[in-house]
Amino acid sequence: MKKHGDIRDLNRRREHVSKLQDLPSWKKSRQLPAPNATWPTCLIIGPSSVVHNWEREFQTWGYFEVGIYTGTPSEREEVLDDFKMGRLDVVLTSFDVARRDIALLDDLAWSLIIVDEVHRVKNPRAKITEAYNQFLPEAIRFGLTGTAIQNAYTELWTILNWCVPGRIGTMNQWKGYIANPLVIGQSAGATQEERAKAAVVAATLKEKLLPKYFKRRTKDLIKHQLPKKTDEVIFCPLTPKQVEVYKRILGLDEVQRLTRKDEICDCGSQKQRKSCCHPYGKGDLFKYMTTLIKVSNHLALILPSPKDSPEQTARNRELSAMAFPDGNAPKYGPAILQPQFCGKWVVLEGLLSEWSRDRTNKVLIFTKTTKLLDMLDFHLSSQSHGFVRLDGSTKQSDRMPMIDKFNQDPTIFVFLISTLAGGTGLNLTGANKVVVFDPNWNPAHDLQAMDRAYRFGQTRDVAVYRLLGAGSIEELIYARQVYKQQQMKIGYEASVQTRYFKGVQNDKSRQGELFGIQNIFKLHENTLATKMAVRS
Known part of the structure; x- marks a missing residue:
């Protein structure tokens, strides 16, 4: 049964259901056809911030009967009942609601499932990915994203495998044939053979595999309709007080245990420090890396604040005592106004x-x-x-x-x-x-x-x-961004990228200037390391 393509379609489903309920077959079985028996159905999952924007776009561009599957359990139950009765074309919901309610959604009669910002399912072991893999295979699946490759080439496999389950091989096959050669070939220290292999793999990915399952649309298609965009990186010098605290954090015994963990212990045992007299705390890496990021932005971030939970207050008191060992740590309120911080x-x-x-x-x-x-x-x-x-x-x-x-x-x-x-x-x-x-x-x-x-x-x-x-861990973060953006260009376009860095992702023998603990806990006090690497 065709749609009219005008305002008559707005009540089309409800009127159709009413007519079906007048038939003798309904009175006998009390069962209706599947919701997609007459017209296709669609489930759209996206960030909670855009659910209502999707609703607005449906109202603007078409005549669809749309249900919003968010809100309280009773509100969601009402939408689900409407869908099961065949009264809705489209159901819109958020990532978290879809994950929590997957047992209520996974076996419904969806003709099409769309995940907006599908990079949210890039981790194959994440609960959200496991949940969305429960949808029945009968539905056509589409993922929408501007960033299918964010941190690693394996993320692209996870997204494609959700969209077309089983058609692109296993994760191990993807790593062996695609991810590993591309990562190695991206390094400034790659051999000619490694670079050549990476170029062949990138071209094969772009020309033979991705066209079957991956449709990419960039702003180049509408660049004649868009104004210009400039993107400028500003290296903001740390204040003298920030530098002082930064160095103090780097000099802490806990941080030294991390950065020197693989050295031979000075007790004469010939064992590594981490396995002998200087073990490091399990959570210290994340704790002090996060602390350096805070110090790079504002020293008040490591001070106890009125809104802190008891646990946060205790943690920030500990950090502020380390940062200001003379007992002169400022109060949070006045500190946020101080430019020297x-x-x-x-x-x-x-x-x-x-x-x-x-x-x-x-x-x-x-x-x-x-x-x-x-x-x-x-x-x-x-x-x-x-x-x-x-x-x-x-x-x-x-x-x-x-x-x-x-x-x-x-x-x-x-x-x-x-x-x-x-x-x-x-x-x-x-x-x-x-x-x-x-x-x-x-x-x-x-x-x-x-x-x-x-x-x-x-x-x-x-x-x-x-x-x-400038000179802080944020330069490393930005360098990693440059590295990952180059991965995107190689994976999508098979483009030849300037090899700025020697580091190879997930290779401990070739961490270079990008990876490993040594690069995290370092202050480039008088140089802009990332800027120099890119320029050279």
């Missing part, structure tokens, strides 16, 4: 001051941490800048009105956004300036954040500014 503030305040002179400028500021959002919130308020803020605590019902307000209200200058909560799916073309305050290990998060402004519908040139703590 954050080298990035001077840079950001200078940018905002310049941009605010033109009342048409609008700015997106992304950061990973709620604490930094709180600090930025306070600073913007003190400078009387109009702004709105979106983080993980923002209600779904408030998000679209907030986005509309930013795009349309001339008094709103800045949109403060949590990278994880608002870095995907949002349309913020009202902005023409984007600041990434702190870089993410996964370049896809930052790239997605930038594209909130630089997307179809943007009419002004967009300028992106990434702030890095």
Whole structure:
């Protein structure tokens, strides 16, 4: 039965069900045909931040009967009942709800399943991936993402294997034939033979395998309809106080146990230090790596704050005692205002001051941490800048009105956004300036954040500014981003990339300047290591 393609389709399913229930067969069996018996059905899973945007687009571009499978259990049950009765074309839901309710969704009569931002299922052992693999194979599956390769080539296998189960071989086969040759060939230290093999593998992947299952559309298709985008990395010098604390953290006995763990113990046992007199704590790597990232951004991040949980308060008291051993650790409130605790503030305040002179400028500021959002919130308020803020605590019902307000209200200058909560799916073309305050290990998060402004519908040139703590671990994070973005180019396009780095991912014998503990716990005090590597 065909659709009309106009407003008559809006009640088409409900009227059809009503007619079926008038038939003798219904009165006898009390059973209806499968929901997709007459018209196809679709389940769309995506970030919670874009569920209502999908609903808006369906209302704009077509005549579909759409159900939102979020909210309370009773609200979700009502939507599910409507679907089972055949009253809905499309059901929209979020990642977390679909994962939790997979037992209620996996065996329903879906003609098509679409996962928006399908890179969320890139880890084959993650609970979300295991859950989504439970859907019946009868449904056609589509994954939508701008970043199918984020950290490693194996992520592409996981995504493709979800979309077309069993058609691209096993994970071990993918590693042996594709991932390993490409990673080795990307190194600046690769032999001619390794480079040649990588080139052949990349070309085969691009020309023979991916075209069967992977349709890539880039902004090149609409570049004539888009303005320009500039992407600038700003190396922000750490303040003298930040450098002092950074060095103090590097000199801690716990950190030295990590960085020197493979050395021969000085007790004469000929054993490695980690297996003899200097064992290291299991969680110390993550603990002190995270601490260095905080110090690179703002020293107040390692101070106890009023919003900290008891566990966070205890942890931050310990860190602040290490950072300020003389017992002169500042209080959190006054510290967030002190420029000597954050080298990035001077840079950001200078940018905002310049941009605010033109009342048409609008700015997106992304950061990973709620604490930094709180600090930025306070600073913007003190400078009387109009702004709105979106983080993980923002209600779904408030998000679209907030986005509309930013795009349309001339008094709103800045949109403060949590990278994880608002870095995907949002349309913020009202902005023409984007600041990434702190870089993410996964370049896809930052790239997605930038594209909130630089997307179809943007009419002004967009300028992106990434702030890095110069010489700190943030330079390593950015170098890893460059490395991973090159992986994307090689995997998608088989393009020849400049080999900036000698490091080889997952190869302990060839960690180079990118991988391993030694590169994490290092301060390039008088040089910009990443900038020099890229330039050379």
